[in-house]
Amino acid sequence: MNQTQRYGLSSLDPQASMPLYQQIYLRLRNAITDGLISPGQRIPAARALAKELGLARGTIESAYSLLASEGYVQARGQAGTVVMPGLEHLGGTPLPAEPVSAPLTALPQHSPVAPFQMGLPALDAFPRKIWARLAARCARSTQVQDMVYPPFGGATILREAVAGYLRVSRGIDCVPQQVFITSGYRSTIDLVARTLLMGDDKAWVEDPGYEPTKDVLRSVGMSLVPVSVDNEGICVEQGKQLAGDARLAVVTPAHQSPLSVSLSLARRLALLDWAAQSDAWIIEDDYDGEYRYLGRPLPALKSLDGEGRVIYSGTFSKVMFPGLRLAYCVVPQGLVTRFDDAVQVHGSGAPALVQAIVTAFMKEGHFSRHIQRMRRLYAERREVVAAGLMDVLGDRLRVELQPGGMHLILRPRNGVGMDDVAIAHRMCAQGMFAHGLSGWYLKPPVTHGLLMSFTNVASRDAARQLGERILPLL
Helix, strand or coil, X not given: CCHHHHCCHHHCCCCCCCCHXXXXXXXHHHHHHCCCCCCCCECCCHHHHHHHHCCCHHHHHHHHXXXXXXXXXXXXXXXXXXXXXXXXXXXXXXXCCCCCCCCXXXXXXXXXXXXXXXXXXXXXXXXXXXXXXXXXXXXHCCCHHHCCCCCCXXXXXXXXXXXXXHHHHCCCCCCHHHEEEXXXXXXXXXXXXXXXXXXXXXXXXXXXXXXXXXXXXXXXCCEEEEEEEECCEECHHHHHHHHCCCCEEEECCCCCCCCCCCCCHXXXXXXXXXXXXXXXXXXXEXXXXXXXXXXXXXXXXXXXXXXXXXXXXXXXXXXXXXXXXXXXXXXXXXXXXXXXXXXXXXXXXXXXXXXXXXXXXXXXXXXXHHHHHHHHHHHHHHHHHHHHHHXXXXXXXXXXXXXXXXXXXXXXXXXXXXCHXXXXXXXXXXXXXXXXXXXXXXXXXXXXXXXXXCCCCCCHHHHHHHHHHHHHHC
């Protein structure tokens, strides 16, 4: 919306009995009194506004003179005309706020991060000074060629950086052309579904499993087949019995979401064999595969893919911060042309400046060092948060510590009932955060527990204090 529309100047009536300069005066005065223009804010230059409205400059200057004489604006020569500094809101009718439909688990307005907020890395430990320096440098060095539309598949330099990182850290042998930059995990899933699948195709989803995956697949018309998860990951044989003709399986093999178990080698090979035999596709959601605390991170399922059936999905949200809205996928070599064509239609990229900053962050070594620091930090916080919560809640709940991941699962002790979804709702109402595990299932039987992230709780004392707040909610 331009300024003439915002202040109602585009609706001036030349046929009205009120002179045009008075109409302009009234509209600008109302915009000031309603708070649409703040004290100290510059209003449009008379010459520019006259040209935009197709009026004589003298008409605009007459309106501005009247505003100035009444103390609403102040002329500052070459600095332009501004709303009088210190002028308080004069009591006009403010614009109504747009209603926001906030889920129960939305963060409270006074806090940017709720304790135990799922899906957030340790934001207090991100190297913001380094990021700010790189951002300023990238902005200063912007050239004309950087200001045109960026490639739909992502900037070449970022695709090169991602391919290099994945070869070293995740064992994925790929070239930059196979990497497609997207605006988040949901965008990745949507791109894959629209490129490879048809409405009413069947898709295996883990049960329990990540809710946004199900939402996106439903939105493109796919039929979901919930497949149980045990301590070895998704039960491939069960999936074959339920829907051997499915066209897609979405899995989280490194740390199953939400149970955090790892997909065993036997299950990995069985899943790959099913996809090859059934001409099906696998999306490997490797949302936090870097964070394993017992031994080295497991190699990606994609590294075992000899038949070109796996699309690898990665994200910068968990290793950097979700405000980037930046993710990527790696497609089999034989699908590069199809995905190139698809992104030209659907689009899936991100702002060029953001891509440039992330590239610099990766190429200068900050990305790898940050992951190493976070791995050590999370190993510590995982232990102290679990201990602090058990100091208070140990009589009612027990903590399951899996080898990796970014959250804890608190289960009820034997003989103690738990309405986990209701408890999670009560915690959110008290400014904390949790998910009820039973709500992540599509079919019975379900298990109960509280899913709570440890990444942004810094000490055992802090966890203990939060446990004191949780106790009466049980």
